[in-house]
Amino acid sequence: MNNKFVYAPGPTDVRENVRLERAKVTTNPDVDEEFVEFYKCTCEKIGKIINTNNSIYILSGEGILGLEAACASITESGDRVLVIDNGIYGRGFKDFVEMYGGEAIYFSGNYDNEINVDELSRFLEKDHNFKYATIVHCDTPTGVLNDLSKICVLLNTYGVLTVVDSVSAMGGEEIRVDDWKIDIALGGSQKAFSAPTGLTFVSVSEKAKKAMENRKSPVRGFYCNLNIWKNYYKDKWFPYTIPISDVMGLDRAVQNILDEGVENVLSRHEKIADATRNAINEYGLELFLDGGYSNTVTALKVPENIGALKLKDHMLKKYNTLIITSLEPYNDIILRIGHMGENARLEKITYALNVIDNGLKDLGFKSDKELVTLFNKYLKD
Structure with a gap:
């Protein structure tokens, strides 16, 4: 050491002002409503960076938590899910889909290039009966970047929900969640946001919320259930104790980005x-x-x-x-x-x-x- x-x-270097923010004396996040306001403000700041008015939740867990939570919250037994695969993490979404009872169908591309949108379009013309699709924005093992502005808009035309792992891109690559019709966008604190490891953030569209709320069967488990967050602000009550120092550090890191522009x-x-x-x-x-x-x-x-x-x-x-x-x-x-x-x-x-x-x-x-x-x-x- x-x-x-x-x-x-990732994890990336953490600026001193972020480290110092995490060292401050904190309140009790379970009962202090001022922290609820602080948390929501941090979520809204993230929304400015990723260009969305959708609800954003900050979850207590490294970025993988968000990937699993998205799949856990949407997937029901027998759901067909399109797994867009041109990298190790892209392919790995299959495990989460099947863990929660879904049927994963691959659309695979070369691992040394971005997904060919024309080929994806031809694939979808023949088969687009999917509840949702998973896409990795930047697949970290190779650094390949997929064009969400085309992929997610294309999937949206067929009514296919989109789950995007942007953990290794968000904050360093442009992402326009609303314009690009991204239903669930996932980021992590330890990558381009340069905050300490331990938090994942999730933006959820209204369509994705409806899909999660109108399930025929309950979500398996609690911690990976995004439905538990839907009334946190109205009720001023978190579903579990929030790691307040981590959120304070993340807020400072997010503000660093906004201050730079x-x-x-x-x-x-x-x-x-x-x-x-x-x-x-x-x-x-x-x-x-x-x-x-x-x-x-x-x-x-x-x-x-x-x-x-x-x-x-x-x-x-x-x-x-x-x-x-x-x-x-x-x-x-x-x-x-x-x-x-x-x-x-x-x-x-x-x-x-x-x-x-x-x-x-x-x-x-x-x-x-x-x-x-x-x-x-x-x-x-």
Whole structure:
């Protein structure tokens, strides 16, 4: 637990003012109605970032809680659910669907590119009898970004509800929940919002609420039941004790984004991501993706004679820097650069690129160029 430099696609660095906010003396969130107002205000601030007037709930649990809660709250036995699959987390939605009695049907795309919307459209022309569809905005293991503005609008034309995992994109990529007809959008505190791990936030449309309220059978379980939140503000009563310090920290992190300006934050992510990808290409490395690049995660292929795991271990041992690989089957192929949230800062990305450059050359990679110099070359004003 020494003071190592960590540069990963979440959890991200947490700004000092967020850490200090979590250290403040708190009230009792179970009985103090002022906290109910504070909580609702935080939800409304998140709504400004993701462009929605839908209800937003902050749940006590890491981002996976939101994914399961969405599936638990909508799925009934025998429901057909379209699982849009072009990444490890996209494919993983099947487990949640089936856990709650649904029938998961895959629409699969290549894992090195975004979902082809034309192919999805042709698929839906033949089969669109689905209660809802699951989509991952940015699939973190590869950094692939799917175009929600087309996918969710298309699904909406067939009356298919949409559940979107935007945990690794929200806050670093534009998301327009209302305009793009997203019924449930899921985010997490530890990614581009740069708050400590432990909270997930969920926006729920009126159509999604009706689907959850008009079930023929009750939701299995309590903690993953989004229906328990519907009257919290009217009743001034939470369904369980809220981790107040975590919410206070999240509120400060959200305010940091609003103070900088959402458009400025998105532009910062885009500039750093573009310069990173261009630098990697000119340096002589290969990006994992052929298209659908996210502005929050860049996945680069590590040469086979070195291996991603060996490079990761070497950088940690020699430079006290933790830059992580991917999940299986890519864990020895991909190194992931998580330029999201507070990690999307020039002083941090340049340090990470310098360590990657040195680490590769230590292990025998040949290049007469420097990643940081190339990054600065491509960085736009």
